[in-house]
């Protein structure tokens with residue numbers, strides 16, 4: 001997920017906010033301060049409604065964080081590390097670094113979040129009762145009990161990648177003993193539910209229930225994207241499993257001489273071959289990587305004077321891999337560094353070029369052939 005800001009770490013896990021979260025936080029505080037709380041507890045000063053609105057939104061944020069932390073901590077106990085926890089408009093996600101080792105672990109990780117949220121429903125429910133003499137504070141607690149209840153209900157819908165969908169996947173995984181197949185089926189259920197929300201949302205809008213119906217369409221679209229990307233990432237891991245960089249790289253790729261000007265590289269290499277990048281060669285040795293991004297950074301009027309070697313990326317860790325490296329890890333390295341290709345070196349000897357396009361094409365071929 002792009003567009004996030006890291007705000008710290010919790011139990012050693014990086015915590016990030018997606019920009020959509022800030023929008024929802026502001027909208028939620030506003031609608032609570034001007035709509036919900038004035039109705040729930042009338043006749044308080046405006047400032048008091050605003051502080052309740054912001055407090056309730058913050059506590060909701062903390063509740064969702066606790067839910068995700070529940071997933072992450074149980075995952076850690078099951079031997080799966082969490083890359084980061086991201087909070088965004090519709091909730092949060094604890095991104096695991098790997099698939100759980102088995103269906104039992106998947107089930108325990110998936111239920112951990114809802115269990116935390118049920119605990120919060122009980123906690124805020126009791127608090128509501130205990131604060132009965134202070135109606136303002138009780139309204140905040142009641143709101144959080146209700147919202148955590150909604151978090152539980154929403155997450156238990158059997159639509160992958162929601163928790164309910166993960167529980168479904170764990171059950172199918174145990175039943176079939178086949179994770180990719182279980183993922184496809186659970187993602188299929190997720191898509192079905194997403195379309196259901198979108199279609200009923202559109203009918204709702206036609207029937208004149210605009211606000212609630214629009215939310216259904218939004219959540220449906222969000223789930224659709226999430227189901228597709230979760231299924232695609234499992235599928236990608238499956239398609240690349242057991243493959244190494246040497247199986248996917250291009251041996252003896254076209255290389256650009258280091259001494260020529262950028263203008264010449266554009267004319268005789270980029271435009272001529274139609275590739276997005278080339279190894280850079282000097283005296284028969286590969287000394288760098290030149291991609292469109294480095295070329296674009298040179299202003300057009302300077303492209304006749306600046307040489308390729310002045311702007312090429314040096315052969316360093318982010319753009320370098322080895323023939324025996326794991327294909328999936330190499331692909332992740334490429335995406336994280338924001339490059340479209342990696343230079344493959346065996347010791348000091350250049351062996352070839354691994355390109356994003358090449359990997360994608362191979363996956364498409366495998367997909368077309370159903371292997």
Ligand SMILES: [Zn+2]
Pocket residue numbers: 067068071113114155163
């Ligand atoms: Zn969850």
